[in-house]
Amino acid sequence: xxxxxxxxxxxxxxxxxxxxAAKDLERMARxxxxxxxxxxxxxxxFAGPRRLTLVAxxxxxxxxxxxxxxxxxxxxxxxxxxxxxLRKAGLTQDxxxxxxxxxxxxxxxxxxxxxxxxxxxxxxxxxxxxxxxSMIWGTxxxxxxxxxxxxxxxxxxxxxxxxxEGIESGDITEGHRxxxxxxxFVAKDFDEYVAGLEKHFVVLDVEERKQxxxxxxxxxxxxxxxELVEDQGLLDEVAGLAEWPTPVLGDMDPVFLSLPxxxxxxSMRTHQKYFAVRKAGEEGLAPHFITIANIQAADGxxxxxxxxxxxxxxxxxxxxxxWDEDVKVGFEPWLKKLDGVTFHAKLGTMAQRVERIVALxxxxxxxxxxxxxxxxxxxxxxxxxxxxxxxxxxxELQGIMGGYYARTFGLDGEIADAVRDHYKPQGxxxxxxxxxxxxAVALADKLDTLVGFFAIDEKPTGSKDPYALRRxxxxxxxxxxxxxxxxxxxxxxxxxxxxxSEAEAExxxxxxxxxxEPSASSVVGGVIAFFADRLKVTLRDQGKRHDxxxxxxxxxxxxxxxIVARVxxxxxFLKTDDGKTLMxxxxxxxxxxxAEEKKGALPTGAPAEPAADSAAEVGLYNAxxxxxxxxxxxxxKEDFTGAMTQLAELRGPVDAYLDGVFVNExxxxxxxxxxxxxxxxxxGQVADFGLIGG
Amino acid sequence: MSREKPKSFQSLILTxxxxxxRQGCVILQPHDVxxxxxxxxxxxxxxxxxxxxxxxxxxxxxxxxGDGRYGENPNRLQHYYQYQVILKPNPENMQDLYLGSLExxxxxxxxxxxxxxxxxxxxxTVGAWGLGWEVWCDGMxxxxxxxxxxxxxxxxNPVAGELTYGLERLAMYVFGVDNVYDLPFNDxxxxxxxxxxxxxxxxxxxxxxxxxxxxxxxxVLKQQFEQMEEQVPLMLARSYQDKALVxxxxxxxxxxxxxxxxxxxxxxxxxxxxxxxxxxxRDLCKMCASAWVEQQEAA
Numbered sequence: 004x005x006x007x008x009x010x011x012x013x014x015x016x017x018x019x020x021x022x023x024a025a026k027d028l029e030r031m032a033r034x035x036x037x038x039x040x041x042x043x044x045x046x047x048x049f050a051g052p053r054r055l056t057l058v059a060x061x062x063x064x065x066x067x068x069x070x071x072x073x074x075x076x077x078x079x080x081x082x083x084x085x086x087x088x089l090r091k092a093g094l095t096q097d098x099x100x101x102x103x104x105x106x107x108x109x110x111x112x113x114x115x116x117x118x119x120x121x122x123x124x125x126x127x128x129x130x131x132x133x134x135x136x137s138m139i140w141g142t143x144x145x146x147x148x149x150x151x152x153x154x155x156x157x158x159x160x161x162x163x164x165x166x167x168e169g170i171e172s173g174d175i176t177e178g179h180r181x182x183x184x185x186x187x188f189v190a191k192d193f194d195e196y197v198a199g200l201e202k203h204f205v206v207l208d209v210e211e212r213k214q215x216x217x218x219x220x221x222x223x224x225x226x227x228x229x230e231l232v233e234d235q236g237l238l239d240e241v242a243g244l245a246e247w248p249t250p251v252l253g254d255m256d257p258v259f260l261s262l263p264x265x266x267x268x269x270s271m272r273t274h275q276k277y278f279a280v281r282k283a284g285e286e287g288l289a290p291h292f293i294t295i296a297n298i299q300a301a302d303g304x305x306x307x308x309x310x311x312x313x314x315x316x317x318x319x320x321x322x323x324x325x326w327d328e329d330v331k332v333g334f335e336p337w338l339k340k341l342d343g344v345t346f347h348a349k350l351g352t353m354a355q356r357v358e359r360i361v362a363l364x365x366x367x368x369x370x371x372x373x374x375x376x377x378x379x380x381x382x383x384x385x386x387x388x389x390x391x392x393x394x395x396x397x398x399e400l401q402g403i404m405g406g407y408y409a410r411t412f413g414l415d416g417e418i419a420d421a422v423r424d425h426y427k428p429q430g431x432x433x434x435x436x437x438x439x440x441x442x443a444v445a446l447a448d449k450l451d452t453l454v455g456f457f458a459i460d461e462k463p464t465g466s467k468d469p470y471a472l473r474r475x476x477x478x479x480x481x482x483x484x485x486x487x488x489x490x491x492x493x494x495x496x497x498x499x500x501x502x503x504s505e506a507e508a509e510x511x512x513x514x515x516x517x518x519x520e521p522s523a524s525s526v527v528g529g530v531i532a533f534f535a536d537r538l539k540v541t542l543r544d545q546g547k548r549h550d551x552x553x554x555x556x557x558x559x560x561x562x563x564x565x566i567v568a569r570v571x572x573x574x575x576f577l578k579t580d581d582g583k584t585l586m587x588x589x590x591x592x593x594x595x596x597x598a599e600e601k602k603g604a605l606p607t608g609a610p611a612e613p614a615a616d617s618a619a620e621v622g623l624y625n626a627x628x629x630x631x632x633x634x635x636x637x638x639x640k641e642d643f644t645g646a647m648t649q650l651a652e653l654r655g656p657v658d659a660y661l662d663g664v665f666v667n668e669x670x671x672x673x674x675x676x677x678x679x680x681x682x683x684x685x686x687g688q689v690a691d692f693g694l695i696g697g
Numbered sequence: 698m699s700r701e702k703p704k705s706f707q708s709l710i711l712t713x714x715x716x717x718x719r720q721g722c723v724i725l726q727p728h729d730v731x732x733x734x735x736x737x738x739x740x741x742x743x744x745x746x747x748x749x750x751x752x753x754x755x756x757x758x759x760x761x762x763g764d765g766r767y768g769e770n771p772n773r774l775q776h777y778y779q780y781q782v783i784l785k786p787n788p789e790n791m792q793d794l795y796l797g798s799l800e801x802x803x804x805x806x807x808x809x810x811x812x813x814x815x816x817x818x819x820x821x822t823v824g825a826w827g828l829g830w831e832v833w834c835d836g837m838x839x840x841x842x843x844x845x846x847x848x849x850x851x852x853x854n855p856v857a858g859e860l861t862y863g864l865e866r867l868a869m870y871v872f873g874v875d876n877v878y879d880l881p882f883n884d885x886x887x888x889x890x891x892x893x894x895x896x897x898x899x900x901x902x903x904x905x906x907x908x909x910x911x912x913x914x915x916x917v918l919k920q921q922f923e924q925m926e927e928q929v930p931l932m933l934a935r936s937y938q939d940k941a942l943v944x945x946x947x948x949x950x951x952x953x954x955x956x957x958x959x960x961x962x963x964x965x966x967x968x969x970x971x972x973x974x975x976x977x978x979r980d981l982c983k984m985c986a987s988a989w990v991e992q993q994e995a996a
Contacts, residue, residue, distance in 0.1 A: 014792055015830060017815035052813075136817065138828040140844050141786045142855040149828065150844070152789075180796075181806045244812055251810075275836050276814075294836055296810035307810045310835025310870070317772060343967075 005159030018243030066114030178203020572643030747993025765906030787858030849986020
């Protein structure tokens with residue numbers, strides 16, 4: 004079956020946009036092909052510095068003929084209706100067929116040649132491509148990410164003829180800008196295309212480019228007894244900056260090794276897109292770097308290495324200048340500067356935010372075993388480095404620089420570490436702080452952020468989370484769980500809300516409109532519900548059922564460690580036979596209660612002792628009575644597995660009861676409903692089983 | 698004109714002039730008002746607007762008062778040269794023309810690593826932005842390459858392509874010099890004697906730095922800024938042969954912009970005020986741009 008090959012060849016596409024562009028190209032092509040009735044056997048797209056490519060296998064050369072049935076007006080409908088229908092269908096009345104009192108039109112559609120459809124598809128894709136930023140150029144009106152130079156479009160080795168704003172389709176493309184012949188070449192199918200590109204020094208597939216980079220780096224490192232400091236984000240980026248990526252190892256002036264390694268790495272990565280290296284098996288950095296050139300240079304890369312080394316030296320000189328200037332200034336003048344830095348227009352300055360974090364961290368400190376005064380001091384200093392020159396240049400070094408400067412200024416080690424670590428964890432692979440002072444400041448930082456933005460109604464929606472609140476909530480969850488902390492979220496969030504809402508009130512613009520004040524309960528409740536959502540995601544990733552989280556959160560607990568322990572016990576219990584059967588019994592009991600509730604309020608109070616001749620009733624009555632204390636004891640000890648084991652004792656009696664007792668016997672109805680309610684209440688002490696799905 | 702690899706700062710400039718002249722550009726001289734960047738020359742800001750064809754290249758001394766380092770920093774200057782090329786509409790092969798200019802100044806494109814790295818340019822004081830790249834040579838930014846999309850807040854049509862070369866930095870790279878003041882200004886083997894960049898500009902950097910940071914009177918600068926600001930609409934309200942006086946008005950915008958840079962270097966502008974000053978200059982620039990486009994389209 005014929006193959007379609009499409010290449011959109013342009014000037015350099017920003018690296019950060021390439022991966023999404025390949026996805027968008029695939030999606031748009033699939034949609035267009037499907038709309039035309041085509042289902043390619045295989046379809047793959049590629050993106051690189053100068054080209055987007057699509058190959059689709061197994062397309063027919065024409066669409067199949069199609070028959071369409073159109074329902075027209077009824078027999079005897081007004082003539083205007085008939086005229087309108089005929090105009091729309093492009094038919095005359097004698098071509099219609101009467102069926103069941105309705106005029107029907109049968110239209111045969113000849114299948115169109117695939118090439119025509121492809122030509123329209125490419126035009127629609129090019130004109131509608133969702134680039135994050137696009138531009139016009141020259142005298143054209145067409146928009147593309149950068150000037151579009153060529154369109155290669157062949158179907159079954161034949162050019163699909165069309166032109167978009169003067170750019171004619173063809174079977175010609177270009178290879179590497181500088182290497183090889185640097186002349187255009189013909190490609191009539193995908194094999195010729197890939198072979199041609201390779202001959203002209205272009206690696207089409209981004210995964211192959213990454214492979215080539217990593218292998219090249221490792222070869223260079225091996226020869227010098229070095230190790231690559233791997234960096235996935237950087238790898239993704241540099242793979243989009245070179246068509247023939249060629250690692251080149253350069254030397255760094257070793258005097259710069261006195262700078263913190265984070266500074267060197269950040270300068271290398273953000274300004275120069277270099278990989279850092281370390282001595283094999285050692286910590287710290289080695290005085291070299293690897294740049295990914297786009298060319299295999301005639302001289303083996305000596306000029307490239309020397310040139311890059313010089314640029315790096317001047318970058319690192321700047322970094323050292325920032326360091327030297329910063330250590331002359333210090334925390335107190337920086338803190339004064341934070342007065343003039345807006346955190347958020349509705350939440351005041353950074354200095355005001357620091358005050359809130361200090362207060363909250365002080366409240367959290369005793370709960371996590373941290374020294375209160377040290378914690379408050381660490382919180383006071385935590386944001387100071389935002390005013391330093393180094394962080395001004397490299398915002399991603401916030402916290403890290405604060406930690407270095409704190410040590411340089413001889414501050415207490417626990418305080419320095421807390422300043423350094425209070426932003427952690429910054430992602431799923433980042434470690435959580437464990438030292439008590441760091442934990443307290445890290446929690447205070449994140450809780451203040453959450454409460455503040457919830458108070459001004461800036462909650463994340465869909466994919467939008469501009470203040471990274473999901474990350475903050477997940478950070479709190481991880482810090483609490485991984486450190487086994489016992490914290491009541493309500494207790495910390497309520498005073499935090501009070502302070503945030505004072506800041507909000509202070510910065511609220513004067514307005515005559517009545518505005519509803521956000522209430523503590525709604526905001527704090529909103530934040531806790533947000534934690535529940537995040538926790539669900541976390542536990543789901545660990546394979547736990549999300550309905551179990553709902554069942555446990557419904558109890559109104561705000562202690563994350565306890566919630567998770569309950570979910571885990573519940574999860575284990577529901578996997579046992581006892582658990583499954585008891586769950587089924589619970590469902591039956593609660594269905595009966597629900598049905599009866601509709602007839603009128605259920606009787607309240609504890610069930611009375613049943614007549615001795617009803618074994619099933621006596622059995623459940625006794626089981627409930629015997630269960631009460633051990634269940635309460637287990638829960639008080641937070642032994643949730645023990646509580647489940649206690650509940651399991653109900654399995655037999657509940658089953659026997661539901662099978663052998665007719666609840667609605669008039670003279671016993673009230674007491675029997677009380678018994679079922681007692682079962683539901685007993686189980687409800689562990690979780691709301693009603694929220695657990697089948 | 699010789700096509701040899703340049704050996705001095707001035708021959709680098711002459712080589713670029715020769716190259717772009719051969720491509721058909723008008724070779725202009727610098728604009729005689731202080732500006733912060735080559736883009737601000739009316740040959741770029743104004744000529745990028747309107748329907749007329751325009752291809753020009755020129756050197757523009759650029760003043761960044763805040764970057765002065767009293768001649769003590771080997772890389773930073775408060776007065777330096779930009780080489781500016783503007784091609785409207787941008788030719789299809791503009792990237793190739795640009796690469797040709799690098800070869801002309803002696804960069805072997807098979808030995809050096811040339812890359813086009815995303816960088817979207819904008820200049821808020823003149824309401825201009827465009828898409829393009831920083832061009833890297835062996836990891837160093839040697840040029841800014843931009844396809845203008847808006848200037849003075851107006852959409853461009855056709856599109857002008859703009860190239861900006863930082864001449865000192867490029868020369869330091871080509872000649873392998875680590876300190877800008879050591880750059881050979883003329884041919885080092887000149888029978889009349891070698892002159893370095895420092896011989897020409899070091900004293901200027903010292904004196905101007907002191908003036909920028911301590912010499913100018915802030916109150917006077919502020920007063921001059923406000924006077925310029927007032928004068929722009931008055932100048933635009935005047936006309937000669939039915940044309941509003943856009944070109945003189947634009948010169949006043951440039952003066953206001955430079956006065957703002959001087960106040961900024963004196964630390965006289967609070968962070969919160971900055972945006973408002975930039976907005977005021979942009980508004981003046983927009984007035985000029987609109988009037989200019991009207992004249993261009995009428996002609």
